[in-house]
Amino acid sequence: MRRWLIALLISSLCGVGLAAPLKHTQQLELDGFQITVGFTEWPLQAERSLDMTFNPEGGIAGKAVLARFVKPDGTQWGEARPLPRFPRDRTMWGYDSAALPIEGNWRLELSVGNQKAMLPLTVLERPAGPPGNLITALAMIPVLAVFMLALRAWLRVKPLRQLESKNW
């Protein structure tokens, strides 16, 4: 518990400009050039967001790479799209604040024309963290409060409601 509180305090005090450092990099070769793929979290965990950067040798100028994520069951996740520039450093490509939703063996396929490269991504189980179901149940309290308030009031003012709802 103390660990969570300290983490909470630190995360609260961190400035927004603090970019996370890379914890892991991998090399890929595609269409004759090397791409350094960086991860700000490693190993990957389901639902845990991270930044992924793609830094091709010679820079991104004049290059376009199509990316598609494939889920553990072999189906595609989202649309196949060109790699966007990384918002925090536009000299490379990348995704910021991205999370893979389920654990298992994912793969990221990059392609330029007919040339393809594949990056296997092992996603571990979701981090043990705040009790989602309990928080969701607590979150329902305000809605129930509104409904209970309206229902109770509705029943209590029935005689007036019948009179006033018919007149200005």
Next chain:
Amino acid sequence: MTTIPNSRPQITSLEWRQFERIGAWIVLLGVFATLFGLSWDVDWHSKVGPDTFWTLPHIFVYSGAALTGFAALTVVLLCTFSPRQTGWISILSGRFHAPLGFIVAGFGAFGFLSFGLFDQWWHTIFGFDVSISSPPHLGLILSDILSMVGCALIFARGQRTHTVGISVATGLAVAFTLPFVIAIFSDFGFVLPLLGLQAVLIPLAMLFVVSSSRQPIAALLMAVTLVGFRWLAEQVFPSMTLAYANSLGFSPRDGSSLSPALPVLIPWLSLAAGVAVSALLSFWKIRKLPIIWGVLIAGLIAAPTLYSDSSLIPMQGGSVLLLIPIAFVGALSAWLGWQLGVVARHANPEPLARANP
């Protein structure tokens, strides 16, 4: 409270003590700041992204909630230590008493700030935001709706109501509830329940404000507030997001849209619906026609107008037939809004000592 008055109810302007008046407007200001901050925060996340507790949108969000909570708590304490009046509600075994609206708004703000802590905890484990529908976000959003309901109730007290206050407060509540509920349901993949949400919620809110104030113009005031928020968001969010990102050395993501992520779900045609409902009910009031028919016809007109503006379901060939059930649902919503307006005033009665000044 259950005594039926002999004469037709006379709705007059609200008389507050000084601290209630100041408290009411501060609660409204706090609610607006939170709405503005949350809508901008979603825009920031969808275009730029990085998040900690101390982003500028969060400053709006949490200072707004703190303002709401502080103002509501102050009024509750001042009421508790004042000579007790009959219209006030007791809570916590009678230890505190105050007008219902301040109590509800205060609990909403307390819930909001509490879920803010859960949200921080969540982000330490799962990283920056990737989903609007995380459990702490649900708590934040639903608590804020509670604050907004409380804020609207502050302006309706028995036979007295503040027409501008309740119309603006309700307009802000819809400007928050409609886009955020749509966003959450979309995140869960429930597209079907969204089909008629604007055609249900907006007529309900319009008739709620007319019923509680007995002023047909209240529907138009509510609509102007609602559409005004979308206009404001479209004017300021893109440049604010860009300027804030530049000041931090970030750039918007490639391909991100210029229009504000959530306020664009507010239909422009709310304004046309507001004009139609206000005009119709003014005519009804002047001619002293049976009010319930006026309410139902207002819903029948407003709902298809609002649905036609849907940015979710573009009107295509054949779907015009859908307007028929939508119109009936709108009539039902309008009726419910009208009844809730009466309920809101009488569940939240004015002090008897001030009933006949």
